[in-house]
Amino acid sequence: MEGLCCGPGYASPSEAIRAPSEKLLYTIAIYTGTGIQKPDYLATVDVDSNSETYSKVIHRLEMPGIGDELHHMGWNACSSCHEDNSMSRKYLLVPGVRSNNIYVVDTATNPKAPNLYKVIQGSEIKSKTNLSGPHTVHCLGSEIIISFLGDARGEAPGGYLHLNKDFEIIGRWENSMGDIPFSYDFWYQPRHNVMISSEWAAPNTFMPGFDLEEVGHLKYGRRLHIWDFKKKKPIQTMYLGEDGLIPLEVKFLHNPNSSHGFCGAALSANVIHFWKSENGNWEWEKIIDIDNEPHSDWPIPIPGVMSALLVSMNDKYLYINNWLHGDMRQYNITDPHNPVLTGQVWMGGLLGKAPIVNGVKVAGGPQMYQLSLDGKRMYVTTSLFSTWDNQFYPEIRTKGGVMLMIDCDVENGGMKINKDFVVNFGDEPNGPSRCHESRYPGGDCTSDIWL
Amino acid sequence: MKKITIANRNNSTYEVKGNRPLLSELRELGLDLPYGCQYGGCITCAAKLIKGKVDQKSQLALNNRQINDGYVILCVARAKTNCTFDIGVESHDKLYRNPFIDPLAPHELKSDIATIRKIKDD
Numbered sequence: 001m002e003g004l005c006c007g008p009g010y011a012s013p014s015e016a017i018r019a020p021s022e023k024l025l026y027t028i029a030i031y032t033g034t035g036i037q038k039p040d041y042l043a044t045v046d047v048d049s050n051s052e053t054y055s056k057v058i059h060r061l062e063m064p065g066i067g068d069e070l071h072h073m074g075w076n077a078c079s080s081c082h083e084d085n086s087m088s089r090k091y092l093l094v095p096g097v098r099s100n101n102i103y104v105v106d107t108a109t110n111p112k113a114p115n116l117y118k119v120i121q122g123s124e125i126k127s128k129t130n131l132s133g134p135h136t137v138h139c140l141g142s143e144i145i146i147s148f149l150g151d152a153r154g155e156a157p158g159g160y161l162h163l164n165k166d167f168e169i170i171g172r173w174e175n176s177m178g179d180i181p182f183s184y185d186f187w188y189q190p191r192h193n194v195m196i197s198s199e200w201a202a203p204n205t206f207m208p209g210f211d212l213e214e215v216g217h218l219k220y221g222r223r224l225h226i227w228d229f230k231k232k233k234p235i236q237t238m239y240l241g242e243d244g245l246i247p248l249e250v251k252f253l254h255n256p257n258s259s260h261g262f263c264g265a266a267l268s269a270n271v272i273h274f275w276k277s278e279n280g281n282w283e284w285e286k287i288i289d290i291d292n293e294p295h296s297d298w299p300i301p302i303p304g305v306m307s308a309l310l311v312s313m314n315d316k317y318l319y320i321n322n323w324l325h326g327d328m329r330q331y332n333i334t335d336p337h338n339p340v341l342t343g344q345v346w347m348g349g350l351l352g353k354a355p356i357v358n359g360v361k362v363a364g365g366p367q368m369y370q371l372s373l374d375g376k377r378m379y380v381t382t383s384l385f386s387t388w389d390n391q392f393y394p395e396i397r398t399k400g401g402v403m404l405m406i407d408c409d410v411e412n413g414g415m416k417i418n419k420d421f422v423v424n425f426g427d428e429p430n431g432p433s434r435c436h437e438s439r440y441p442g443g444d445c446t447s448d449i450w451l
Numbered sequence: 452m453k454k455i456t457i458a459n460r461n462n463s464t465y466e467v468k469g470n471r472p473l474l475s476e477l478r479e480l481g482l483d484l485p486y487g488c489q490y491g492g493c494i495t496c497a498a499k500l501i502k503g504k505v506d507q508k509s510q511l512a513l514n515n516r517q518i519n520d521g522y523v524i525l526c527v528a529r530a531k532t533n534c535t536f537d538i539g540v541e542s543h544d545k546l547y548r549n550p551f552i553d554p555l556a557p558h559e560l561k562s563d564i565a566t567i568r569k570i571k572d573d
């Protein structure tokens with residue numbers, strides 16, 4: 001029945017790969033923490049190489065107030081309700097980590113110039129659900145769940161906000177947090193009745209900035225949690241220990257039958273591979289270990305800080321970043337137990353390998369990225385989080401963030417920075433801003449889940 | 452009433468009551484200040500106290516080194532006396548540090564995990 005249905009998204013990953021190329025993308029850009037007293041905004045970037053405004057910001061939707069720290073975002077609907085023709089991928093939900101507000105942005109009425117449709121006030125979320133510090137947004141059929149890292153006072157472990165399709169608060173999604181100490185990212189795989197969640201830290205810990213000593217005091221996470229998705233409660237914890245310090249992004253393979261997935265442990269700079277074994281228990285192993293790199297100014301070698309991770313729609317390639325080193329890597333994961341490094345590029349970073357890319361001095365390192373559905377174009381931004389940027393890359397205050405594009409070879413493997421594409425957020429009209437996560441109107445490699 | 456002087460805004464002065472957080476009182480008087488969470492947890496509104504006293508015991512964002520360097524979380528701090536501040540990111544010179552190059556000593560951590568420094572008798 002592929003292609004016959006008219007709900008949002010695609011019937012399968014293979015149909016998604018054949019979708020038309022993206023013409024524009026949305027990225028959030030922040031002024032929070034930069035010293036510029038302006039609202040954070042959603043930028044529309046023209047990525048149509050035939051357009052006169054290719055590689056430029058063509059619209060800026062300012063949020064109503066300052067100080068949100070926009071960060072991650074997600075769609076109201078994805079392929080998980082592909083068979084529901086009453087739904088459409090129209091609204092982008094954009095949370096503010098610091099303000100707790102969630103902005104619902106209509107991207108369909110005028111895709112180039114999205115408009116603000118609704119604001120779910122942070123104070124309402126706090127009073128009704130005792131949650132703060134929103135992060136990952138996933139649609140769930142026609143409904144939406146959002147992970148929050150703290151309670152209303154910014155203490156861990158937070159929980160999950162459940163919204164209906166009209167963006168009204170239903171309440172908390174989970175029936176129990178079990179003994180989970182921290183929250184962060186999550187992904188679900190319905191055919192295995194499973195959700196997996198990872199751990200950053202309490203908002204009161206990570207928002208003011210990073211201190212290594214707080215890792216030693218167990219203020220940061222080092223576990224993954226397996227959930228019974230229908231019962232909405234955690235059922236198994238995988239303690240990663242020193243191999244999994246600060247496990248951030250988690251992704252399953254896109255194939256809905258697969259139980260294999262990956263997590264990037266930011267501070268350990270390791271990729272953790274997890275899967276369901278034949279006896280039904282979940283297992284994990286470390287499959288990639290990025291060595292710390294010596295630096296003349298540092299008393300200890302620099303950790304990579306693997307802050308994000310992405311799987312191509314055909315499940316062939318895994319992409320990781322090392323924010324402090326400055327490199328993006330591509331691994332062939334045809335055998336998920338034995339990844340093979342197939343590509344690497346450098347942009348910014350502290351090791352000095354690529355301080356200037358396409359004529360722009362890169363402040364920061366590769367941090368967030370989004371891959372086209374066909375796997376050929378990867379858009380990369382350089383800011384992590386305002387306070388952490390200020391600690392490790394203080395020059396980003398005056399230089400702002402950068403968006404670059406990597407051409408990815410999907411046949412033979414390999415990565416190459418595209419010479420014709422660079423968006424310098426240091427040149428924004430209100431002063432240097434910092435770009436972070438990106439989304440395409442037609443879906444992307446971190447949105448869609450198949451039932 | 453307490454007189455608040457903003458040193459790095461041409462020594463502009465504001466009269467506040469001191470019974471509510473400085474962020475609220477100063478913003479209502481027209482001073483443009485950065486802020487984020489508004490409960491003392493996120494550090495966006497930090498300013499540097501040059502002179503005077505505040506009550507900021509409900510702040511959760513600062514470690515002891517930042518407090519010793521004079522930083523104040525304006526969204527929860529109340530003025531106890533006349534105060535002089537530097538505000539905005541220009542005042543953040545000591546607020547952000549590379550934690551690997553310049554780590555905190557045990558007594559400089561946040562108050563919930565800091566150890567008490569033993570001072571040797573001479």
